[in-house]
Amino acid sequence: MNAGFLALALALAPASAGAVNAPPLADMAPARSAPGWAKQGGSLLLYDQEGALIQEISIRGGDESGLARDLRGGTSPDGLLAWTLESRQVWNPLKNRTAETRRLLRFFGSSGTELWKDDSVDVPERGAPVLFSADSQTVLVARRTLDDWSVEARTWMGAPILAIGPFPRLISMELSPNGRYGQARWGVMDKSDTHTFFDLTGRKRQDVPSSNLLLGLARIGDDGVARSGSKVVATFENAASTIAAPEAK
16 A cells, blocks of 8 residues: 555545544633633633524724724623723824724623623723622723823623712722722822722722822732731721712713
C-alpha cells in the first residue's frame, strides 16, 4: 500500500470511540450543565436548561473608520443577568480630537431579552462600572452626566433606589455583599480624595477624608461598619451625625 492510498484511507475511516469523546475545538463554546450567562474570553454566553448555547454577545472593541469603540460586559453572581457597556468615540478626520462620545449600558435577563438600558453609565477611574450584591438583586452603577459623576443603586430590573453625588471625579465604588451598604471614593482636582459611605435602606451617608484611611483604602461590610485596616472609620449603627442622601431621579 503506497503512502498516498494510506493517507486517503485514514481520512475516510470512521472516527474511533475515543475521538467521539474528544474535547471541542478551542474556538467553540463548550456545553455546560448549569443554565444562565457566563463570560468566556471576549463574549457573554447564554446557556439554556439543557446546557446548550443559545445566545452569544461579543464584548470585543476596536477601531474602524474613524470610530473608536470600547465594549465591556459581565454577569450577575447567579448567572441570570448580563450587562454590556458600549462606548463609541467619533473622531474628526485628523484624529486630533474627539467629536462625540456615546455610551449605552444594556441589561439582559435569563431569556436573553433586554430588560433595561441607560445612556449615562461610564467607567470610573478604577474598577467596573457595574457591581452586584451577592444575591444579584441590587445593582450599583457609575453614571456620568457632562462633568458630574454619581453612584446609583438600582434593582435588577433597573428601578432606582438611591443616588449619591454629584462628584467631580469618581475614582471607585463598592457594594456590600448584602446590597445594603456602599461606598464611593471621589476627588476634586488638587485636593485630597473623599470616601463617601452610604446606607441604601436608611438613606444616609457619611463622608470621610481618604487621608484618614490606611493607604487611602477602606471597605464596608454587611454590618454597616467601614474599616480601614483594623480601624473603624464609619458606622451606621452608632453614627453621631449623617447627611441625608438625595433620592435617585
